[in-house]
Amino acid sequence: MNPSKGYISKIESFATADGPGIRTVVFLSGCTLRCLYCHNPDMWDPKNGVSITSEELFQRIRRFKPYYKEKGGVTFCGGEPLFQSPFLLEVMKLCKADGIHVTLDTAGVGNPHYFDEILDHTDLILLDFKGVDAESFERMTQVKESSSTLFLEKAQAKQVKLWIRYVIVPGENDTLEYMDRLAMKIKGLNHIEKVELLPYHTLGNVKYEKLGIENPLKDADGMDKDYCKYLQDYLNEQLGWQ
Ligand code: SF4
Numbered sequence: 001m002n003p004s005k006g007y008i009s010k011i012e013s014f015a016t017a018d019g020p021g022i023r024t025v026v027f028l029s030g031c032t033l034r035c036l037y038c039h040n041p042d043m044w045d046p047k048n049g050v051s052i053t054s055e056e057l058f059q060r061i062r063r064f065k066p067y068y069k070e071k072g073g074v075t076f077c078g079g080e081p082l083f084q085s086p087f088l089l090e091v092m093k094l095c096k097a098d099g100i101h102v103t104l105d106t107a108g109v110g111n112p113h114y115f116d117e118i119l120d121h122t123d124l125i126l127l128d129f130k131g132v133d134a135e136s137f138e139r140m141t142q143v144k145e146s147s148s149t150l151f152l153e154k155a156q157a158k159q160v161k162l163w164i165r166y167v168i169v170p171g172e173n174d175t176l177e178y179m180d181r182l183a184m185k186i187k188g189l190n191h192i193e194k195v196e197l198l199p200y201h202t203l204g205n206v207k208y209e210k211l212g213i214e215n216p217l218k219d220a221d222g223m224d225k226d227y228c229k230y231l232q233d234y235l236n237e238q239l240g241w242q
Pocket residue numbers: 031032033034035037038039040041043044078079080107128
């Protein structure tokens with residue numbers, strides 16, 4: 001891969017849900033995982049979207065800098081942004097050199113060769129948590145756990161702040177027993193600022209049909225939001241956060 005060029009599927013400006021403050025969110029193409037609940041299967045293709053140079057992308061991020069103020073910045077997500085690590089790293093370096101807050105929305109799956117440098121240019125990780133152990137990770141992503149444990153270990157060693165995000169899928173991980181296991185896992189981590197349970201939704205179903213890809217959850221309902229909130233409260237209690 002030419003490190004000065006990458007593929008992005010879209011850029012969202014003035015986003016407020018993917019990190020602190022007002023942010024530009026960059027969706028990088030490519031993902032090797034096959035999460036049961038993925039609502040962006042169109043993002044799996046590494047060449048989905050448009051080709052752009054690191055400098056061009058940086059300029060598009062920089063354009064909104066006056067709105068970032070002290071909390072906002074850029075969030076890189078995907079797909080799995082680490083899939084394009086050399087390109088990602090180049091853009092991150094340009095952003096950090098310009099004083100822009102960098103958030104990385106990732107499952108921690110990528111080439112470990114780049115982890116240290118990428119983490120050195122990351123202010124906050126939105127950690128897309130896939131499972132409480134190797135078995136549940138594999139069940140949820142349909143691939144073997146590869147680099148995500150190492151990524152998290154390195155992030156912990158470098159004391160990068162974490163927001164943990166965990167998608168709750170009916171019949172998969174929506175039990176109190178599962179929340180207990182999740183709480184145990186989270187208690188073993190440091191530098192956590194937030195833990196969010198996200199209810200699975202079915203909005204991505206239409207994309208599977210359009211792309212002709214088998215949807216493993218095609219018969220599943222969306223997660224009941226009130227029950228998800230109940231699980232969140234229970235989890236917070238186990239974590240001693242309320
Ligand atoms: S990591 Fe994200 S983009 Fe990749 S399969 Fe999972 S949900 Fe989809």
